[in-house]
Amino acid sequence: MPINYSKWDNIELSDDEDNFHPNIDNNLMIRLQREKRQQREQEEASKRDALKKDGTIEAKEELDRMDRMQKWHVDNMCKTKAESKHEKSSASSSAEVKEKTDEKVKVKAFKEDTFTDGYEAFLEQNRQVLLDYAYIDEDDEASEQFVLQNTQLLSEHATGFYLLHCINLQAEGKTREMRKCARQYLLLTYVCDLAKSMPGRDARDAIRPLFKKMLTNQQAFEAFQEHLEKYIAHVKTRAEVKKEEMAKEAAEADDADVEYVPLKKGEHVGPGGLDPAEVFETLPKVLQDAFGERDVEALREALTKLSPEDAQHHMKRCVDSGLWDPSGAGAAAEEEEEEEEGGAAVVDVSPSAEVDDD
Numbered sequence: 001m002p003i004n005y006s007k008w009d010n011i012e013l014s015d016d017e018d019n020f021h022p023n024i025d026n027n028l029m030i031r032l033q034r035e036k037r038q039q040r041e042q043e044e045a046s047k048r049d050a051l052k053k054d055g056t057i058e059a060k061e062e063l064d065r066m067d068r069m070q071k072w073h074v075d076n077m078c079k080t081k082a083e084s085k086h087e088k089s090s091a092s093s094s095a096e097v098k099e100k101t102d103e104k105v106k107v108k109a110f111k112e113d114t115f116t117d118g119y120e121a122f123l124e125q126n127r128q129v130l131l132d133y134a135y136i137d138e139d140d141e142a143s144e145q146f147v148l149q150n151t152q153l154l155s156e157h158a159t160g161f162y163l164l165h166c167i168n169l170q171a172e173g174k175t176r177e178m179r180k181c182a183r184q185y186l187l188l189t190y191v192c193d194l195a196k197s198m199p200g201r202d203a204r205d206a207i208r209p210l211f212k213k214m215l216t217n218q219q220a221f222e223a224f225q226e227h228l229e230k231y232i233a234h235v236k237t238r239a240e241v242k243k244e245e246m247a248k249e250a251a252e253a254d255d256a257d258v259e260y261v262p263l264k265k266g267e268h269v270g271p272g273g274l275d276p277a278e279v280f281e282t283l284p285k286v287l288q289d290a291f292g293e294r295d296v297e298a299l300r301e302a303l304t305k306l307s308p309e310d311a312q313h314h315m316k317r318c319v320d321s322g323l324w325d326p327s328g329a330g331a332a333a334e335e336e337e338e339e340e341e342g343g344a345a346v347v348d349v350s351p352s353a354e355v356d357d358d
Contacts, residue, residue: 037071044070122157129153130161133188134181143187144211154203159189170239171246182232186224187214272320279321283314291323 044066051059123130129150136143147153162185169178191210195203213220268276280288290302303311318324 040071119157119160122152122155123161126150126152126158130158130165134162134165134177134184136184137180138183140187140211140214143184144207147188147191147207148204151204153188154192154195156192159185159192162188166235167238167242170235171242178235179232182235183228186228186231187211190224268322270320270322272317274317274321276321276323279317279323282317284310287314 048063048066051063129152133143133146133150133153136146152158162181166178166182166185169175169181187210191206192203194210195201195206198206214224215221270276270279280291283291284306286302286305287299290299303315306314315324
């Protein structure tokens, strides 16, 4: 049976066909052909819709003719009914290359300006462990096992804590606890120093050798004891300095708690019925300045610059208003001595109220 190839007669060339005249731009011609075809298909689609609405025999015949004469191309020759996406299969987990993680314990060396980074967080997480280790009393075997089980102690944050803790204990008068903590601090420092001298190795490798050397080497043990006594002496000296600093800070805090409140008229009345604010305004400038300085010697010197009568007058008003406390130590005796000598009356200045000189 002969094969009918007539159905291929209406196939259009691809838009990518580039068999044009050498003098014609290929890209331009391809774009023009594509636009021409799209325009023709839009016109045919509009005509088909009109014929379908007409529904007459002539319209159906025209539709059949258009179907027979339809041009075929890559976009209308076939339709996609299903799509499948094929992804490259991933390798099994056993074939994956994994980065090697370094699980060795290392003693991190801090610089002076970065030591405080993370220090508070370290203390918050490990405070009880730090205190438990400090309480071990000259038991090297227990210390060795404790450090092996709590390797977070192999840190300069831990040694820094013990350094401060020793000083605080001595400042509080807890010498026995300080000596225990100092010994544990030095042992831990020795382990950390030995670990840092072995770069590339796990810090835990330094624990057992250090304690074994302390146990079997008498010379190393005696050197450690000598170092311990020197360190304890240093802690005691530093604790005395700390106590002096604390006493000074406490004294400054007490002084800072004193608040001077300016007097206002009508707020206070002295033992003699006078308002201290009003009396202050009537005082000579030299006395007001002396009051403002709140200096006993300055007040005494100011009184000597007045005549005996003026000094006695103003002193009486100061006493009656409560600006001065005449019951101060030696006040009455000094007044009598000054009056007998004809000088200005001077009173021991124990102020019962503070006055702002503004």
